[in-house]
Every structure is written in C-alpha cells, then in structure tokens.
Amino acid sequence: MSLRAKMQAYKRDLILEEAERLFVLEGFENMKIAELAKNVEVSVGTIYTLFGSKENLYTNFILAQIEHYGEVIRREISPIADPVEKLKKLISIKYEAMMKNRNALRQSIINDPTFFLNTTDDEHPLMEMFRFIADEVMVPLAQQFGSSKDPLELTFLLEGLSIGTIKYATIRGEELTGRCDETVEHFLILLKKGS
Secondary structure: OOHHHHHHHHHHHHHHHHHHHHHHHHHHHHOOHHHHHHHHOOOHHHHHHHHOOHHHHHHHHHHHHHHHHHHHHHHHHOOOOOHHHHHHHHHHHHHHHHHHOHHHHHHHHHHOOOHHHOOOOOOOHHHHHHHHHHHHHHHHHHHHHOOOOOHHHHHHHHHHHHHHHHHHHHHHOOOOHHHHHHHHHHHHHHHHHOO
C-alpha cells in the first residue's frame, strides 16, 4: 500500500471514529459535517471525497456497528450451551447496543424500520451475522422445540419481532433492558406454534 493510500485510510478511520461519536451523541439529523471536519481537522471536502455524502458516512457507521456487535455476539454466545440462554443473551446484546446507540440509530429505526433487513447480499456483514445466529442459536432451538422451520427463517422472524419492539420503545421513549425476557417469551411462543 502506498503512503498516500495509507494516509487516506488513516483519515477515513479518524473520520469514522469521530462520526460515530457524533452520531451517538447527536443523532443523524443533528450531526453536522462541518463540526465533524473541524473535530478531525480536515476539510468538509475531504469528508465528501472519502464518503460521498452524509448518508454514505452513516451507512459506513452502521456497517462498523454491525461488524463490532457481530464479534460481540460470536464471543458471548458461542460458550453458552442452553439454546434458550443463547437466545436471551443475543436479545440482551442487541437491546443494549440499541440503547447505547439510540440517537444514532433513530433515523434507521423510525424512518426506515426495514433498514436492517434490506440486505440480501451473502457477503454483507449483517447476512454473515444472521447465518451465524441461524447456525448457533436457531438450529439448537428448533431441535429443542421440534420445529421444522428453516433456521434462517427463524432468525428473520426474531429480527422482525425485536425490531418491532425496538421501534415501539424508541417511539415511546422507553428502555429496552426490561423487554428481553418478554421478547424471548414471544419468540418461543411463535416457535412452539410453528412446530
């Protein structure tokens, strides 16, 4: 990699790091590119050259979050033996991430509730995480409850249920931490009925 390419990558990483802080602090709509540029000591033009638009910068932020929490999910869920406990831990991690990033994710959750479902590219980090959840959580759950549903379909059903819960809590300004057990119970009812 050339020195110029290394410098561009370094700038890009700095911009993304500060953008994450600003998105979390201020949300998508209130985050100002000029403030971001000032904070990382680059021009506004540099940000647009590297990312193209505020929306693309936001998409890069979301992708970084997906990759980060994908690693957290893999690390935290794999050692757990009980499939129901795996499910509880998965929902707990997801809800904690949503609460931590509530301002940043509000744009996606409220304005485009299907944002996290819009990818079908097999190489997309979200699909990679969904396949991991299907294999690591849904296969043993389906076996435990005698369900013949496809594990990936179960993953998407859980995603729909949890996104609905997140959207409702976000609109109402409620905390999600107390909703984990309720979400697990609702999902297990669906799983049992579909068996």
